[in-house]
Amino acid sequence: NAGVTQTPKFQVLKTGQSMTLQCAQDMNHEYMSWYRQDPGMGLRLIHYSVGAGITDQGEVPNGYNVSRSTTEDFPLRLLSAAPSQTSVYFCASSSGPRVGNQPQHFGDGTRLSIL
Amino acid sequence: GNSVTQMEGPVTLSEEAFLTINCTYTATGYPSLFWYVQYPGEGLQLLLKATKADDKGSNKGFEATYRKETTSFHLEKGSVQVSDSAVYFCALRSQGAQKLVFGQGTRLTINP
Numbered sequence: 001n002a003g004v005t006q007t008p009k010f011q012v013l014k015t016g017q018s019m020t021l022q023c024a025q026d027m028n029h030e031y032m033s034w035y036r037q038d039p040g041m042g043l044r045l046i047h048y049s050v051g052a053g054i055t056d057q058g059e060v061p062n063g064y065n066v067s068r069s070t071t072e073d074f075p076l077r078l079l080s081a082a083p084s085q086t087s088v089y090f091c092a093s094s095s096g097p098r099v100g101n102q103p104q105h106f107g108d109g110t111r112l113s114i115l
Numbered sequence: 116g117n118s119v120t121q122m123e124g125p126v127t128l129s130e131e132a133f134l135t136i137n138c139t140y141t142a143t144g145y146p147s148l149f150w151y152v153q154y155p156g157e158g159l160q161l162l163l164k165a166t167k168a169d170d171k172g173s174n175k176g177f178e179a180t181y182r183k184e185t186t187s188f189h190l191e192k193g194s195v196q197v198s199d200s201a202v203y204f205c206a207l208r209s210q211g212a213q214k215l216v217f218g219q220g221t222r223l224t225i226n227p
Contacts, residue, residue, distance in 0.1 A: 031213040042119075042217035043215075043217040044217075045215070048214060094213060103161040106151075106159040106160070108156075
């Protein structure tokens with residue numbers, strides 16, 4: 001019963017490098033989202049998707065890209081990493097509104113440091 | 116826009132003390148309200164929820180009541196344990212939406 005799986009758990013990058021944070025869920029959830037967690041600021045929504053082929057911007061989308069080619073996967077791409085993107089990143093999923101008010105399930109997070 | 120405000124942390128209590136973590140919100144309509152807990156090194160877990168006014172969510176000895184008149188959803192526990200040490204997040208979800216809006220989190224430390 002994997003739930004939401006994020007990889008890697010830790011990553012150190014140099015400024016300007018690119019990378020992709022992976023997120024996969026095995027619950028057939030329609031809704032997936034990416035948050036970043038910074039001290040004293042709670043979790044802020046980066047991008048979200050209401051289903052395969054559909055993505056939209058959240059509160060802090062700049063510097064990040066997403067795609068949703070399958071129901072299971074929702075990768076987050078940093079095209080040119082900046083120190084301001086040092087954070088802990090969480091992926092979450094939930095069943096869609098057609099099945100009611102279901103809570104979101106979170107992955108264990110990816111701790112990313114940009115030097 | 117929608118927002119959630121939690122009491123500033125960190126909060127430090129002794130074991131068996133009474134806990135209250137305040138949470139107030141701003142939203143149109145009738146949002147759903149949640150408390151999530153994050154233990155060290157882990158992701159967020161749903162602790163409890165309430166979906167309409169006067170609903171009381173409860174789990175693991177924690178309780179919170181959805182108060183529409185005061186736009187609040189305060190978290191309470193009558194007797195805390197060392198194992199309750201974690202960061203607690205209050206969150207809301209607007210009607211018909213899936214996006215969550217989080218408060219800034221409150222770090223709770225329980226000393227034996």
